[in-house]
Amino acid sequence: xxxxxxxxxxxxxxxxxxxxxxxxxxxxxxxxxxxxxxxxxxxxxxxxxxxxxxxxxxxxxxxxxxxxxxxxxxxxxxxxxxxxxxxxxxxxxxxxxxxxxxxxxxxxxxxxxxxxxxxxxxxxxxxxxxxxxxxxxxxxxxxxxxxxxxxxxxxxxxxxxxxxxxxxxxxxxxxxxxxxxxxxxxxxxxxxxxxxxxxxxxxxxxxxxxxxxxxxxxxxxxxxxxxxxxxxxxxxxxxxxxxxxxxxxxxxxx
Amino acid sequence: xxxxxxxxxxxxxxxxxxxxxxxxxxxxxxxxxxxxxxxxxxxxxxxxxxxxxxxxxxxxxxxxxxxxxxxxxxxxxxxxxxxxxxxxxxxxxxxxxxxxxxxxxxxxxxxxxxxxxxxxxxxxxxxxxxxxxxxxxxxxxxxxxxxxxxxxxxxxxxxxxxxxxxxxxxxxxxxxxxxxxxxxxxxxxxxxxxxxxxxxxxxxxxxxxxxxxxxxxxxxxxxxxxxxxxxxxxxxxxxxxxxxxxxxxxxxxxxxxxxxxxxxxxxxxxxxxxxxxxxxxxxxxxxxxxxxxxxxxxxxxxxxxxxxxxxxxxxxxxxxxxxxxxxxxxxxxxxxxxxxxxxxxxxxxxxxxxxxxxxxxxxxxxxxxxxxxxxxxxxxxxxxxxxxxxxxxxxxxxxxxx
Numbered sequence: 001x002x003x004x005x006x007x008x009x010x011x012x013x014x015x016x017x018x019x020x021x022x023x024x025x026x027x028x029x030x031x032x033x034x035x036x037x038x039x040x041x042x043x044x045x046x047x048x049x050x051x052x053x054x055x056x057x058x059x060x061x062x063x064x065x066x067x068x069x070x071x072x073x074x075x076x077x078x079x080x081x082x083x084x085x086x087x088x089x090x091x092x093x094x095x096x097x098x099x100x101x102x103x104x105x106x107x108x109x110x111x112x113x114x115x116x117x118x119x120x121x122x123x124x125x126x127x128x129x130x131x132x133x134x135x136x137x138x139x140x141x142x143x144x145x146x147x148x149x150x151x152x153x154x155x156x157x158x159x160x161x162x163x164x165x166x167x168x169x170x171x172x173x174x175x176x177x178x179x180x181x182x183x184x185x186x187x188x189x190x191x192x193x194x195x196x197x198x199x200x201x202x203x204x205x206x207x208x209x210x211x212x213x214x215x216x217x218x219x220x221x222x223x224x225x226x227x228x229x230x231x232x233x234x235x236x237x238x239x240x241x242x243x244x245x246x247x248x249x250x251x252x253x254x
Numbered sequence: 255x256x257x258x259x260x261x262x263x264x265x266x267x268x269x270x271x272x273x274x275x276x277x278x279x280x281x282x283x284x285x286x287x288x289x290x291x292x293x294x295x296x297x298x299x300x301x302x303x304x305x306x307x308x309x310x311x312x313x314x315x316x317x318x319x320x321x322x323x324x325x326x327x328x329x330x331x332x333x334x335x336x337x338x339x340x341x342x343x344x345x346x347x348x349x350x351x352x353x354x355x356x357x358x359x360x361x362x363x364x365x366x367x368x369x370x371x372x373x374x375x376x377x378x379x380x381x382x383x384x385x386x387x388x389x390x391x392x393x394x395x396x397x398x399x400x401x402x403x404x405x406x407x408x409x410x411x412x413x414x415x416x417x418x419x420x421x422x423x424x425x426x427x428x429x430x431x432x433x434x435x436x437x438x439x440x441x442x443x444x445x446x447x448x449x450x451x452x453x454x455x456x457x458x459x460x461x462x463x464x465x466x467x468x469x470x471x472x473x474x475x476x477x478x479x480x481x482x483x484x485x486x487x488x489x490x491x492x493x494x495x496x497x498x499x500x501x502x503x504x505x506x507x508x509x510x511x512x513x514x515x516x517x518x519x520x521x522x523x524x525x526x527x528x529x530x531x532x533x534x535x536x537x538x539x540x541x542x543x544x545x546x547x548x549x550x551x552x553x554x555x556x557x558x559x560x561x562x563x564x565x566x567x568x569x570x571x572x573x574x575x576x577x578x579x580x581x582x583x584x585x586x587x588x589x590x591x592x593x594x595x596x597x598x599x600x601x602x603x604x605x606x607x608x609x610x611x612x613x614x615x616x617x618x619x620x621x622x623x624x625x626x627x628x629x630x631x632x633x634x635x636x637x638x639x640x641x642x643x644x645x646x647x648x649x650x651x652x653x654x655x656x
Contacts, residue, residue, distance in 0.1 A: 056543060061465055088549035098540040101562045110558070111548040160544070167548060 005032040007171055007201045008053060013067035015048060017060070022048045024225045026067070030218075035193060035202045037212035037233065040222035041248070046205045049222070050173050053203065054090040055083040072170075088115065091164035092173045096180050097156035099148035099163075104140050107148045107159055111167040126166050133199075134162035135192050154185025158192065165196075172196065174204040178211065190215050209249060213237050221245045289633075293626025300385065301627060304429030305596040310389065311380045313370035315418040324362045334359055335409035341365030342412070344388065344405040355401040356388040356408050358423070370421065382423050389422035430628060432596045433610040436511065437635070439598065440590070440606055441579050443515035444522060445572065451519070452526025453561075453568055459527070460534040461556050474531075480524040485585040492517030492589030506601035514590035514606075518582060522575035529574065533567020534560065569647040576639050580632055583608040607632050 008030040015023040023045045030036050038046040048057065055076060057063045069076050076086055088111070099107050108127040109117075117123055127144070131137035136158045140151070148159055157177060164172055174193075178186040193202055193215050206212050212219050213233060220230040221242075229236060229245045240246045324341035334343040343360030361367045361384055372378040388408065391399040394417030399408055455477075463470040496513035500506050506513070537560060545555040561568075583606070591603030592613050598604050605613060611628050614621045 054547060056547060059543065059546065084546075084549050084551055087547055092544075092547035094540055094544060094547075096540060098538070098544045100541065100545070100559050110545070111550070114545075114548065114550040114554045114558070163544075163548065 006030060007032045007071065008203075009068075009070040009073075010049075011068040011070075013049070013052065013065065013069060015045075015052060015057070015063065015065040015067075018062040022225055023052075023065075026227050028220060028227060028230055030201065030203060032201050033197060033199075034217040035197050035204060035215055036218045036220065037216035038203065038205045038220050038222060039207075039209060039212050039248075040228075042207075044222040045225040046220075046222045047175055050175055050203060050205050053171070053173055054087050054092055056092065058083060088167050089169050090171045090173060091167055091169040093157070093160050093164055093175065093177045095176045097153055097160055099151070099156050099159050102148065103145050104148050104151070104159060105144040108162050108166045110163060115167075130162040130166035133165050133196070134158045135188065135195070136162055152185070154181050154188060157181060157185070157189060161189075161192065161196075165200075169200065171201045171203065174202065176205050176207060179207060186211075209237075221248060223248070286633075289626045289629045292622055293624075293628075293630045296623050296627040297630055300426070301429055302434060302631065303431050305425065305427060306429055306432055306594045307596055308387075308424045308427030310422060310424040311370075311382065311386075312373040313380050313382065313418075313421045313423070314373050315366055315370055315421070316394075317366065317417075319366070319416050324365065327360065327362075330360055333405075335405045336360070337409045337412035339413045339416075340367065342367055344408050344412075346405045347387075353402065354404060356403075356405050358382065358386050358388055359384055373420065382421075386423045386425055389424055390420070391418060391422070392420040393417065394419055428624070430607065430610060430631070432594060432598055433605050433607045433628075434631070434635075435598045436590070436595070436604040437580060437606045437608075439511055439600070440514055440518060440586075441576055441639075443511065444518040444579050445575060447515055448519035448522050448526055448575065449568075449572065452523050452571070453530050455523075456527045456530035456534060457556060457561075460531050461552075461560065477524045477527050481528065485521055485582055488517055488521050489585035489588040491520065492585060496589060500601075504601045509589055509591035509603045511590060511598075511600045511602075511604065514586055517585050517589040518579050521582065521585060522578050525574050525578060526568075526571045529571035530564060530568050533564040533570075537563045565650045566647050569643050569650075573640060573643050576643075577636060580606075580636060581608055582606070583612050587612070607635075 006029040008028070010026050010028040010030075013023055013026040014021065026049060028049075038050060040046050051057050052065065052069060053071070053076075057065070065077070071086065071090065074081065076083075100110060102110070105127055108130050109123045112123060112126050117126070128137065131140065136155060139155060140159075143150070148156065151159060157180075161172070161177075178189050181189065190211065193204070196202060197217075204212075204216065216233045218231065219233045219236040221228045221236060221240075221244075223244055229240060229242045231241075235241075236245060237249060240249065319339060323338040324336075326336040326338065326343075330336060330343050334345045336343050341362030342358055342365055345357050345359045346354050347357040348354055358367075361382065367382040369379050370382055372380050387401065388399075389401050391408075391411075393399070393411065393415035395415060396419075397411060397415070399411050459470060459474060492513055493509075496516040497506075497509055500510055500512040500516070501508070504510070504512060541559055541563065542555055545559045546552070550558070586606055586609050590606065590609070592605050592609055593603040594610060594613060595602070595604040607628055611625045614628075615625050
């Protein structure tokens with residue numbers, strides 16, 4: 001894998017929840033403007049790794065880690081590095097759609113407003129662009145002032161993506177974004193991810209191997225907290241080097 | 255065989271549950287029924303709006319009547335005796351002891367009664383309005399009319415007279431306007447004090463305090479314990495701490511509305527803290543994380559997202575508090591006092607509706623009717639405030655949340 005243009009560089013990352021170790025010696029480089037899928041059975045540490053990329057693990061009391069996570073060549077776990085600043089650059093979309101109890105407009109404008117954007121015109125511009133980029137604008141343009149809870153699950157998830165895009169991040173982390181959605185809504189989100197990768201680096205955790213094969217450029221396979229194999233998606237699904245990967249992909253376990 | 259036994263058991267238990275709930279419902283209805291039946295007789299808008307103490311006016315009339323006789327309006331019923339000379343309608347009424355007295359129930363807009371000179375204060379004119387009692391009249395021909403002589407007789411005497419040397423009238427009194435105002439003041443002042451403190455404490459306990467801290471846990475236990483403390487003890491606290499405290503910073507001397515509101519704030523604080531914290535507990539962590547993942551600070555997350563979710567819970571704590579405030583009597587007897595007042599001054603003693611009930615029931619002749627009427631008013635106030643708070647909750651929170 002080419003060394004240049006990596007967004008994240010992870011070196012010797014070990015992570016513990018209390019006494020339980022969740023990640024073992026992870027070394028990984030995430031390339032820019034590509035879709036990277038993290039796959040593996042439940043409890044293999046893929047979500048944990050994802051959450052360590054925007055320091056969401058900070059919020060868990062007994063979570064400890066050592067190793068190095070570099071974003072744009074800077075150590076994000078350095079004491080002087082600002083997690084809040086990092087999260088404006090590395091956005092996150094969660095498993096279950098979780099819009100805030102506000103109007104559709106206010107949901108998308110939430111991030112920019114928290115950053116201190118007050119100008120109404122500017123906010124309208126940001127919201128509109130974010131909704132267009134998340135392929136939601138045509139469906140909601142007449143009801144921006146209405147509650148976000150009036151939207152369907154798929155629309156809510158796209159709203160959450162729009163909310164993240166509104167921050168104009170470099171990276172979007174997605175933690176099983178389609179696992180709570182029906183196939184049609186899932187297809188729409190997958191299509192959207194293909195569009196988004198032109199502008200953003202996307203790292204997606206998924207349980208659905210077909211999904212990983214369909215949408216990702218690179219795939220990382222995790223097992224029991226170890227990174228088993230990380231390569232181009234074609235290679236992982238076509239000719240994996242590791243026996244364990246092949247077993248998982250072909251459905252022999254997991 | 256076995257199925258039929260289970261079915262029978264099912265029926266027995268179901269009917270037992272229905273019976274018990276019906277019994278509870280019956281008791282509730284019986285209580286309300288009693289209160290409404292006793293109190294509805296005295297219930298009137300006048301009771302709500304008039305003063306507790308009656309005011310007596312002493313006036314006279316020495317002008318000449320503009321011999322234009324007034325028309326008897328058709329709206330007056332047949333029990334009203336009209337004096338066309340003076341343009342007033344009189345009727346017989348009975349006081350609480352069953353004695354007859356004369357009530358002025360109509361005053362023409364051009365009647366001299368609208369503007370009679372005060373006998374005690376020179377240059378002051380009184381407007382003798384409807385619903386005042388005619389106590390005693392000395393006409394210019396020296397005939398004297400007492401209230402006990404009846405309205406029919408009085409109307410005749412008025413028509414014969416062309417001047418009044420001495421007119422004594424009085425307002426009816428026994429109204430509860432002052433107590434209603436005190437109660438509303440107490441609700442507003444208490445919530446202004448307790449709501450911010452309670453909500454912020456709950457936010458601290460749930461969002462900021464270290465999760466496994468023993469101190470925080472102890473604080474939480476203490477708050478829960480305070481919910482069960484009898485209010486008379488808080489009343490003592492009010493008398494011992496808040497009355498001296500408010501007396502030093504305001505011109506108050508003894509019980510006052512500030513010390514009452516502070517005492518009530520201590521009483522409702524645990525309610526607000528616990529129910530706000532309950533509301534915070536059920537908010538899924540997802541939303542906090544989603545906000546933080548958007549680069550919001552902890553403070554922004556707490557105030558923009560978490561509090562929005564907690565609004566229904568906070569408002570239900572407001573409802574519970576209002577119930578507590580309206581219903582509180584023991585603590586207020588010390589902290590605000592039992593003096594029934596018409597003019598409410600924040601730094602003086604007065605009485606809330608609940609204490610008003612206590613006052614009229616504590617006398618030598620308990621007045622069940624009036625107490626029941628006030629109870630109905632309290633119920634109505636609670637009902638209306640309930641409605642308003644629910645309405646606000648609906649407005650503030652987006653419906654259909656997860």
